[in-house]
Amino acid sequence: MILLHDLIDVLPAYSVVNEGNPLISHLAMDNRQVEKGSLFFCIKGYTVDGHTFAKQAEEAGAVAIIAEQDVNVNVPVIKVRDSKRAMAIISARYYHFPSARMHTIGVTGTNGKTTTTHLIQQILTDYKIETGIIGTMYMKYKDKEIEVKNTTPDALTLQHGFADMCEAGVEAVTMEVSSHALEMGRVHGVDFNIGVFTNLTQDHLDFHKTMENYGRAKGLLFAQLGNGYGNGKQNIAVLNCDDAHFEQLETMTAVPILTYGLSEYADYRAINVHIHESGTDFQLVKGNDIFDISLKLTGRFSVYNVLAAITATAASGVPITSIIKSISNVQGVSGRFEKIDVDSPVHVIVDYAHTPDSLKNALETIKEFAKRKISVVVGCGGDRDRTKRPEMARIAEELADYVYLTSDNPRSENPQTILADMEKGLSKTDYSVIENRKEAIYTAIRQAENDDVILIAGKGHETYQTIGNETYDFDDRLVAKEALEERF
Numbered sequence: 001m002i003l004l005h006d007l008i009d010v011l012p013a014y015s016v017v018n019e020g021n022p023l024i025s026h027l028a029m030d031n032r033q034v035e036k037g038s039l040f041f042c043i044k045g046y047t048v049d050g051h052t053f054a055k056q057a058e059e060a061g062a063v064a065i066i067a068e069q070d071v072n073v074n075v076p077v078i079k080v081r082d083s084k085r086a087m088a089i090i091s092a093r094y095y096h097f098p099s100a101r102m103h104t105i106g107v108t109g110t111n112g113k114t115t116t117t118h119l120i121q122q123i124l125t126d127y128k129i130e131t132g133i134i135g136t137m138y139m140k141y142k143d144k145e146i147e148v149k150n151t152t153p154d155a156l157t158l159q160h161g162f163a164d165m166c167e168a169g170v171e172a173v174t175m176e177v178s179s180h181a182l183e184m185g186r187v188h189g190v191d192f193n194i195g196v197f198t199n200l201t202q203d204h205l206d207f208h209k210t211m212e213n214y215g216r217a218k219g220l221l222f223a224q225l226g227n228g229y230g231n232g233k234q235n236i237a238v239l240n241c242d243d244a245h246f247e248q249l250e251t252m253t254a255v256p257i258l259t260y261g262l263s264e265y266a267d268y269r270a271i272n273v274h275i276h277e278s279g280t281d282f283q284l285v286k287g288n289d290i291f292d293i294s295l296k297l298t299g300r301f302s303v304y305n306v307l308a309a310i311t312a313t314a315a316s317g318v319p320i321t322s323i324i325k326s327i328s329n330v331q332g333v334s335g336r337f338e339k340i341d342v343d344s345p346v347h348v349i350v351d352y353a354h355t356p357d358s359l360k361n362a363l364e365t366i367k368e369f370a371k372r373k374i375s376v377v378v379g380c381g382g383d384r385d386r387t388k389r390p391e392m393a394r395i396a397e398e399l400a401d402y403v404y405l406t407s408d409n410p411r412s413e414n415p416q417t418i419l420a421d422m423e424k425g426l427s428k429t430d431y432s433v434i435e436n437r438k439e440a441i442y443t444a445i446r447q448a449e450n451d452d453v454i455l456i457a458g459k460g461h462e463t464y465q466t467i468g469n470e471t472y473d474f475d476d477r478l479v480a481k482e483a484l485e486e487r488f
Contacts, residue, residue: 001025002094004039004064008078010093011086017070017077022063027091029156036061041087041156042071050083066090084185088155092189098162100191103129103172105312108221109198109240111358112305113151113176115297116198118333119309120174126326127318132165134158135176137334137461142168152181155188162190172316179217187221195221195253196238196312198304200245201357218245222253236315238308241266258315260307268311270303277369284310284324291324296331299365301358335460337362340480344488345450350476352460354381354408356391359457363399372451373401377444379437379458380422382413389418390425400455402447403431406440408458409466437465438479445483456480 005021008014025037031053034040040057042050042065054071064076068083080086092099105120107113114136124131132141134153139146139161146161152175153161165173177195181187200218225235235255239246242261250257260268269285280302284291295302310323332338340348349366353359359378366374376396380389396403405422407415415435423433434440444454456476459465465474 001037004076004078007039007090007094010089011078011080013081014086015079017079018073018075020064020076022076024064024094027087027094027156027160028057028062029087029154031057031060034060034062036063038062039064039066039090041065041083041090042067043083043087044068084155085188088159088185088188091156091159095159095163097189097191098159098166099173099189101166102132102162102170103194103316104190104192105172105174105194105196105316106177106187106190106192106221107174107196107198107308107312108177108179108182108218109196110201110355111361112198112301112308113178114352115302115305115333115336116196116308116312117174117176119306119327119330120196120312122330123309123313123318123323123326124172124174124316126329127313127322129318130169130171132161132170132173133175134161134173141165141170141173144168150181150186151176151178152186154186158186159189174312177221179214182220183217187224192221192225192235194236194238194312194315195225196308197222197240197243197246197249198308199240199243199357201355219249219252222249222255225253225255238311238315240304240308242304258311260311261304266307268307268314270307273300273303275299275365275368286314286320289320291320293324294328296329298337298369299361301361301365302337333461335462335477337365338460338477340477340484342481342484342488344484346445346448346484346488347451347453348445348456348480348484349453350456350460350480352462353378353455353457354459356388356395359392360395360399362455362457363395366453366455367399370453372449372453374399374453374455375402375404375444375448376400376455376457377404377406377437377440378455379406379408380418381409381458382411382415382418386421389421390423393422393425394427396457397426397428397431404440404444405431405433406437407435407465407467408437409462410468411466412468415467437474437476441476441479442483442486445480445487454480 024039028034028038029041034057040062058073121133136151222237237253237257241259259266270282273282280295338350351362353362463475
């Protein structure tokens with residue numbers, strides 16, 4: 001608990017309406033979560049404006065309000081220019097700047113964030129560093145697993161989560177940092193030690209409009225790593241030097257840079273890459289040293305994710321021998337190129353691939369080991385970037401022998417509209433459009449022959465499907481397993 005005036009003292013500018021100095025014992029940005037002693041933040045969102053709920057917050061027990069405009073309440077109102085920014089600053093102060101008390105690693109990029117953060121977590125954990133993780137799947141530390149609404153939660157949720165981690169004895173945290181989060185200031189107040197860049201390919205253009213804006217948003221993570229060298233703290237940017245946007249990101253950060261990739265000038269480099277059905281082998285070159293690495297993960301994209309994790313953890317002080325031992329034992333991440341474990345002559349792989357580049361990576365990897373035909377079941381999400389829909393279908397047709405177009409999470413859009421957008425990318429006539437996702441998966445498995453490989457793309461680890469305003473239980477992995485067992 002802290003007095004209001006002591007808490008808002010961290011703000012550079014504000015004005016006060018309704019004088020008072022109450023004791024703050026809780027922070028909230030949702031009036032439904034307000035309790036007695038809360039400081040309530042009025043946040044303007046896409047669909048609702050928190051200012052309209054200020055009175056309800058007061059009635060629920062809020063003792064002070066942070067707002068950008070006048071609100072009809074009797075408790076003290078702290079008026080600021082930007083409530084979101086104020087929330088980030090105040091929440092970091094309220095929770096005693098928790099990210100600065102841990103070793104904090106942020107991972108950004110279009111593809112590979114989830115896998116890379118999990119690899120980093122495993123390496124640090126094996127080295128006896130208590131590590132938390134935040135991302136698409138959950139916020140997880142110690143024995144706690146907390147559902148999150150966004151890949152990167154809002155600033156208040158983040159700071160609260162960091163504080164809980166600190167209290168639980170967490171020493172390091174690795175987290176996915178989305179472009180939306182960077183653009184919208186969700187990670188303001190997060191003291192990153194290391195920023196990791198995976199890659200930049202087409203996605204989220206419904207939000208960012210252009211690839212230039214998208215790249216700039218990703219670069220914010222590295223621009224925010226710091227600008228000085230004399231504070232006794234060595235922040236580091238870990239960048240994929242094979243990506244076309246490497247030089248842009250390089251110019252956006254002042255901190256020391258470590259690079260990874262297949263290029264000869266990478267600081268952590270993979271050579272002699274061999275991809276097979278059960279995994280991937282390569283040699284890691286670090287300076288004058290060469291290390292043999294065998295992965296249970298398959299694909300060239302897995303090599304990049306592993307290199308990113310190796311570089312980030314080496315920069316965190318983990319010995320390379322410990323890193324390699326951990327990497328060699330990693331089984332994979334849920335819904336990321338996950339093979340369905342059913343004894344059948346047809347091979348099914350579920351992958352989160354929901355961008356053109358990630359779909360291309362998954363199919364190219366399958367082509368490396370497939371003995372016969374490749375089929376792909378794929379859809380695109382509603383209320384998201386429409387420009388990638390025909391491109392997703394084009395890549396599926398180009399790299400697979402047969403394509404099943406189906407629903408993903410149509411949300412508020414008509415699924416037929418989404419499928420029509422995808423069909424524009426097809427040049428052949430030999431494909432199927434099956435709106436019902438379960439039916440599409442069952443059909444693909446029924447029509448497959450021995451040694452065929454089926455890729456079910458788009459949803460990965462997700463255990464739901466959102467159609468209209470309803471969310472239904474749906475897991476590609478369970479549906480595929482049932483279909484395989486039914487047939488074989």
